[in-house]
Amino acid sequence: MAPRNFVIKVPASSANIGPGYDVLGVALALYLELHVTVDPALGGETNSDPNNCRLSYSADSEGAATVPLASDANLITRTALYVLRCSGVRTFPSGTTVHVVNPIPLGRGLGSSGAAVVAGVMLGNEIGQLGLSKQRMLDFCLMIERHPDNITAAMMGSFCGSFLRDLTPQEVERREIPLAEVLPEPSGGEDTGLVPPLPPTDIGRHVKYNWNPAIKCVAIIPEFELSTADSRGVLPKAYTTQDLVFNLQRLAVLTAALTMDPPQAELIYPAMQDRVHQPYRKILVPGLADVLQSVTPRTHAGLLGICLSGAGPTILALATENFEDIALEIINRFAKQGVQCTWKLLDVAQGGSIVETSIQE
Secondary structure, three states: OOOEEEEEEEEEEEEOOOOOOOOEEEEEEEEEEEEEEEOHHHHHHHOOOOOOEEEEEOOOOOOOOOOOOOOOOOHHHHHHHHHHHHOOOOOOOOOEEEEEEOOOOOOOOOOHHHHHHHHHHHHHHHHHOOOOOHHHHHHHHHHHOOOHHHHHHHHHOOEEEEEEOOOOHHHHOOOOOHHHHOOOOOOOOOOOOOOOOOOOOOOEEEEEEOOOOOOEEEEEEEOOOOOHHHHHHOOOOOOOHHHHHHHHHHHHHHHHHOOOOOOOHHHHHHHOOOOOOHHHHHHHOOOHHHHHHHOOOOOOOOEEEEEEOOOOOOEEEEEOOOHHHHHHHHHHHHHOOOOOEEEEEEOEOOOOOEEEEEEOO
16 A cells, blocks of 8 residues: 655634634634654554554654653544544554644644644544544534634634534533543543544534735744633633623624724724733733733834733734834833743634645555
């Protein structure tokens, strides 16, 4: 059998855009890549892994020195194993090698874990030649990562609004979580690893909004990690009606305002204000409050809006020009708090995740 070679590319993403907490996500042209070979002639080299997969990372990949390389411990490959085992395939084919190139910073609010889950599901689909549609693969992703904003943007691309539909009691009933099913030991409850439960159909619903291509994303990335769990931990358990209406009003305007040509800063900037998560997370990101209050379209031509990216600490600024000036202003304000940053200018990834295939003769 001829060796198979393919590359999976999954974009980074930014969620919680402005008032769109747990609703809005945008795919960013910064790609996690899996370079995959399936060659039976390499079987001897991959047999040391119980699942026949040799995993490696490029030296310049984010987290290359710390991510686990065992296939049943790495988020990408164990997600792929879940997908395979749902179709009765226990391991990767003999001679499977996966080389990861990951420029997406870990724990910074740019969808690194979401990209890993999407990549894992696509890897399982491609390795197993399962023929799953993107919508069906999205179901598998949402069994593992329950926040659809990042996942949907990374899988489908562009600027998305999404939600999880209400599941029936039969669909909700579970014996073990998917990631535990592909680990050596179940995390608790009944071990369903032999026959993992299939995801319900169409768990997530989404819509793609138009995005004016003149609008670029300036990501200012502080050099410290912030876990989603810690970031969620500072949020209140309940909100006032006034705060919820504040966000809903702006959400309705923002999704249309980002499609307009030319972009209108006087509309987009106030529509990106938020009262649901940013006011509470500012204690975790030194300098955030100053940036949100002081960097505006009046101070910087070309700036349209600014928000916390995902759970943070990355700041996302939407702009049409003066990208470096905007980035350096924010970087300098963080520096006053003793926080060092880097920055990236990113386009929106319109096509989402893709697979590029080739066959060696």
